[in-house]
Amino acid sequence: MLKFSSVTKVFKSDFLKKPVVAVDDLSFNVDEGSIVGFLGANGAGKTTSLKIAMDFTRSTKGEVSFEGLGKNKSEIFSNIGFLPERPYFYPHLTGRAFCHYMGKLVDMKKSKIEDQIERWAPKLRIEFALDREIKTYSKGMLQRIGFLTTLLHDPKLIILDEPLSGVDPIGRKELKDIIYEVNQLGKTIFFSSHIVSDVEEVCDKVIFLKNGKLVYQGRVDDIINKNIRPVTKIRYVLNNETLSIKTEDSSKTMRLKELIEKGADIISVEQDKPTLENIFYNVGS
Ligand SMILES: Nc1ncnc2c1ncn2[C@@H]1O[C@H](COP(=O)(O)OP(=O)(O)OP(=O)(O)O)[C@@H](O)[C@H]1O
Ligand SMILES: [Mg+2]
Structure with a gap:
C-alpha cells in the first residue's frame, strides 16, 4: 500500500554547517491490512520519512509510491489519515466542534461528519468528552481526538507519528488496543514510536531505523524466532x-x-x- 524506494533526505542549512543526512537510502513496504511499527531512537529520521510520505517535504533522492489508494495525488491523499507528531488543537473548541472543523477542511458534509463521529468515538473511547472543551483534555484524550480526526474522511491508510508518546502506561495500553481494533475494522496502520515494547505488542511488522538507515524490516515473530x-x-x-x-x-x-x-x-x-x-x-x- 505504501512503498519507500531508496529514499534519501539531506538537510543543508548553510555553507558552513555540515549537511544532515536525515534519511539514508531507505526502502520498505507497508502492506494492505497490516499494522506496521516504525521504530528508531530520537533523531533516527522517522518524522522526516513520514513527512516525505505525506508530501510535506521533498526527498533528495528516491521515491514514495502508493498502491490501491488512487490514481492521482488528490485521490491518494484523500485515502490517508495523518496524525502529526505535535498536532495543534484549538483549546476553546469542544472535541466535537474540532472534528467538524477538521471535516469541513476536507469538504465533508455536516451529516457525514456526525455519522463518522458516532461510528468512531465510542471505539476510541472519547465519546464521553466530545462536548467538553479541548483545553480540559488529558494527553491521552488529545491523542484520541487526534486519532478520530484522522478517521473522519474514512481513509484506507492511517499514519500516526508517535501516537503513544507522553501517554501513561494505562493510556498507552488503551491506545494500543484501539490501534488494534481500528486495524481489525479494515484500516492499514503505520505508526512511529521509540518504545520497542509498544511496537512488539501490537504490530505485525516492524521497520527499524538507525541514523536514517534501515536496520531491519520484517515480522516481529520472525526476528524474535531468529534470535532465540x-x-x-x-x-x-x-x-x-x-x-x-x-x-x-x-x-x-x-x-x-x-x-x-x-x-x-x-x-x-x-x-x-x-x-x-x-x-x-x-x-x-
Ligand atoms: N528541517 C530540518 N532542518 C535540518 N535538520 C533537520 C530538519 N528536520 C529534521 N532534521 C534532522 O534530521 C534528523 C532526523 O530527524 P527526525 O525528526 O526525522 O527524527 P525522529 O526519528 O522523528 O526523532 P524523534 O523520535 O525525536 O521524533 C535529526 O538529526 C534532525 O535534527
Ligand atoms: Mg519524530
Missing part, C-alpha cells in the same frame, strides 16, 4: 524463595537434576526468548 538462543530459563522455589537461573540447553537436564536434589520445587522450564528491545539494542550497537 539455545538457553533455557528455569524458575523454582527453594527455601520459600522464588528464584530463576539461565542455562545452556545442553546442560538443562543436569541443572534440573541438581536443583531437584537440593529440594527445589520447579515452577517452569522455558526457552529464553529475547525481547525485541534486547535484539535491537544488539543490532544497533
Whole structure:
C-alpha cells in the first residue's frame, strides 16, 4: 500500500554547517491490512520519512509510491489519515466542534461528519468528552481526538507519528488496543514510536531505523524466532524463595537434576526468548 524506494533526505542549512543526512537510502513496504511499527531512537529520521510520505517535504533522492489508494495525488491523499507528531488543537473548541472543523477542511458534509463521529468515538473511547472543551483534555484524550480526526474522511491508510508518546502506561495500553481494533475494522496502520515494547505488542511488522538507515524490516515473530538462543530459563522455589537461573540447553537436564536434589520445587522450564528491545539494542550497537 505504501512503498519507500531508496529514499534519501539531506538537510543543508548553510555553507558552513555540515549537511544532515536525515534519511539514508531507505526502502520498505507497508502492506494492505497490516499494522506496521516504525521504530528508531530520537533523531533516527522517522518524522522526516513520514513527512516525505505525506508530501510535506521533498526527498533528495528516491521515491514514495502508493498502491490501491488512487490514481492521482488528490485521490491518494484523500485515502490517508495523518496524525502529526505535535498536532495543534484549538483549546476553546469542544472535541466535537474540532472534528467538524477538521471535516469541513476536507469538504465533508455536516451529516457525514456526525455519522463518522458516532461510528468512531465510542471505539476510541472519547465519546464521553466530545462536548467538553479541548483545553480540559488529558494527553491521552488529545491523542484520541487526534486519532478520530484522522478517521473522519474514512481513509484506507492511517499514519500516526508517535501516537503513544507522553501517554501513561494505562493510556498507552488503551491506545494500543484501539490501534488494534481500528486495524481489525479494515484500516492499514503505520505508526512511529521509540518504545520497542509498544511496537512488539501490537504490530505485525516492524521497520527499524538507525541514523536514517534501515536496520531491519520484517515480522516481529520472525526476528524474535531468529534470535532465540539455545538457553533455557528455569524458575523454582527453594527455601520459600522464588528464584530463576539461565542455562545452556545442553546442560538443562543436569541443572534440573541438581536443583531437584537440593529440594527445589520447579515452577517452569522455558526457552529464553529475547525481547525485541534486547535484539535491537544488539543490532544497533
Ligand atoms: N528541517 C530540518 N532542518 C535540518 N535538520 C533537520 C530538519 N528536520 C529534521 N532534521 C534532522 O534530521 C534528523 C532526523 O530527524 P527526525 O525528526 O526525522 O527524527 P525522529 O526519528 O522523528 O526523532 P524523534 O523520535 O525525536 O521524533 C535529526 O538529526 C534532525 O535534527
Ligand atoms: Mg519524530
